[in-house]
Ligand code: SF4
């Protein structure tokens with residue numbers, strides 16, 4: 001899922017400084033599960049903003065709503081009435097949610113209250129980590145199901161660099177070396193042979209390097 | 223001859239090769255390069271010019287190498303995958319070849335996190351093995367990475383680095399095999415302090431027959447102080463400094479440290495020289511270049527062969 005983290009309160013207050021009536025729009029999917037922008041976080045942020053504005057003696061009216069998803073037209077349409085009565089929307093979804101609102105409600109002023117950080121999973125309570133860089137041409141079949149693009153700090157495709165030590169990456173003794181993980185996994189699978197083949201230079205054009213991406217499926221079109 | 227470089231000739235002729243390392247300045251001062259060139263000239267066969275080592279901005283490897291060429295000392299330029307994509311690398315290498323540079327070392331590159339611009343974006347369009355393959359194809363197939371033809375191809379003696387002391391240890395010789403398959407002519411290893419482990423790695427290298435396919439130069443480096451030894455042991459990933467080495471440095475005290483550092487270096491050279499399959503040594507004394515001539519002399523490597531042809 002998409003992992004996000006709420007922006008620092010001061011930054012959020014700065015964005016909405018000139019507004020007196022805002023809607024805080026949460027999202028009930030990814031960012032709710034990673035506890036960055038679900039309905040709970042929406043109400044916490046609302047209280048924090050009210051408190052800060054009361055201190056400044058600048059009152060503010062805050063509406064709250066959390067659709068199931070903020071990245072689909074049909075769900076964001078539920079926000080229509082509230083958006084129309086507010087000066088601005090503070091979105092607690094990922095960057096996709098913010099842009100979905102902008103596209104659906106061209107007149108609305110929308111601010112991001114969350115930093116979208118990566119595509120990953122909750123490893124354990126309170127710990128999330130990255131698993132995929134959406135490179136557009138998956139190589140997990142060759143690397144034992146462990147992604148070299150985002151789990152190796154240098155996105156290497158042909159084995160560990162010289163900085164791998166005791167299972168950790170040269171950038172930080174807290175970061176696992178992605179290639180040690182791949183090695184161990186292939187060893188378990190009895191597939192170390194995979195590591196003797198040279199993987200050719202990657203075609204990055206399917207990744208962000210190819211420009212904004214779009215997928216069209218004629219078979220699915222109405 | 224692949225490149226006709228001095229290093230290639232020395233190795234082809236069966237001599238035990240000696241290379242050193244030169245760190246370009248953190249500034250635009252050509253004088254620094256000239257001075258270091260004078261210090262290293264006549265005591266080594268070729269000199270590595272680092273490419274923004276540890277991700278700290280320095281004068282470009284190719285530009286500094288051009289100064290060496292003009293002064294008659296042979297450079298080995300370094301190229302990392304960190305800062306350039308395949309377009310920039312190929313372009314720079316065409317230029318390097320046109321400037322008369324004949325040796326090239328292909329590296330992954332240290333992550334920028336510990337450099338002086340940790341907020342920069344890195345590239346890693348290619349990894350070091352793909353880099354080697356691209357350069358070999360440029361030279362031998364006269365083709366750019368995209369497959370287009372090159373009219374006048376760059377001719378490099380192509381090298382790589384390998385670190386026998388990083389993990390997973392069992393994979394390290396296989397990784398060198400991949401580099402050999404990709405097209406290297408020589409390899410310089412990470413600094414050897416742990417000769418026993420190095421010999422074990424060489425055993426695996428020989429089992430794969432790699433010592434017959436490429437020239438292997440063992441990396442060595444004189445220690446300057448106990449502090450440096452301890453720092454290397456604990457803070458540099460992929461560096462193995464055994465306690466005996468540190469004890470030797472401690473035993474001589476502060477005054478004797480530099481001399482003992484040199485002695486240890488010469489001792490290690492003697493030991494690695496005896497390992498079957500070692501074709502030379504690479505002495506890394508960045509920012510201490512003046513120590514190299516003494517080590518080379520003590521190790522009995524002078525005068526350096528005059529490569530003919
Ligand atoms: S290889 Fe690409 S698509 Fe597959 S997990 Fe890694 S980044 Fe994602």
Ligand code: SF4
Nearest residue numbers: 152160161169177178
């Ligand atoms: S240490 Fe491992 S994860 Fe880190 S850059 Fe090297 S190979 Fe990649």
